[in-house]
Amino acid sequence: MAAFLKVLFRNLLDGPSTDPFPLGETFTPERLRGKCVVDPELCVGCGVCKNVCAAGAIDISPKADNSGYSITIWRNSCCLCASCRHYCPTGAMSISNDWHSAHKQTEKFDCIEQQNIEYEPCSKCGTLIRPLPLKLAQKIYAHDPELSPDFIRHLCPKCRQMEDAMRAARISKQDSGAKIADSAQAALNQPAESQNSVQTA
Numbered sequence: 001m002a003a004f005l006k007v008l009f010r011n012l013l014d015g016p017s018t019d020p021f022p023l024g025e026t027f028t029p030e031r032l033r034g035k036c037v038v039d040p041e042l043c044v045g046c047g048v049c050k051n052v053c054a055a056g057a058i059d060i061s062p063k064a065d066n067s068g069y070s071i072t073i074w075r076n077s078c079c080l081c082a083s084c085r086h087y088c089p090t091g092a093m094s095i096s097n098d099w100h101s102a103h104k105q106t107e108k109f110d111c112i113e114q115q116n117i118e119y120e121p122c123s124k125c126g127t128l129i130r131p132l133p134l135k136l137a138q139k140i141y142a143h144d145p146e147l148s149p150d151f152i153r154h155l156c157p158k159c160r161q162m163e164d165a166m167r168a169a170r171i172s173k174q175d176s177g178a179k180i181a182d183s184a185q186a187a188l189n190q191p192a193e194s195q196n197s198v199q200t201a
């Protein structure tokens, strides 16, 4: 009895050693898979996340006036597999460590992550598009330092192709011009003797 009272007294002095939640803050590991979140700045509406979601938890629907689309994640259907995050080409999809998902049965259809995303006009032809995220454009066009990623990312795919094709044509024209100039220079630099021998041969 004395030993028991000793332990009891010591525990009362030390306080609880278990997680204080819900009476206090709890520890959440940084990489814990909680709620899926979409960054509207990075999403281009490609639909990859919707296609890879085995739980069918993602919906992407165009707006009635075609001015954009909405992307919705049904949290009650999401099984936190993280495939959407893995396959999202722009890094728009992430999984936060916010695990607070308890809700009343009547609120089950309100447990969603939803972003309404607007299209923007292509800076050349005006077609409505989602601009490429800057980081992605910088990666794709890193081979061409003269091309401004910020300019190219605001073009629609068709205008981007045209821009690429025109630049390629300009570069090849410059290359062939440089080759002709080089051979003309080489001919001029030939010694007079060898030029005469060529003329009299």
Ligand code: SF4
Residues within 6 Å of the ligand: 038, 042, 043, 044, 045, 046, 047, 048, 049, 050, 060, 087, 088, 089, 090, 091, 092, 093
């Ligand atoms: S979240 Fe990513 S994968 Fe899903 S539509 Fe947007 S860009 Fe595409």
Ligand code: SF4
Residues within 6 Å of the ligand: 036, 049, 052, 053, 054, 055, 056, 057, 058, 073, 077, 078, 079, 080, 081, 082, 083, 084, 085
């Ligand atoms: S984590 Fe898995 S189940 Fe949840 S939305 Fe992403 S792909 Fe679907």
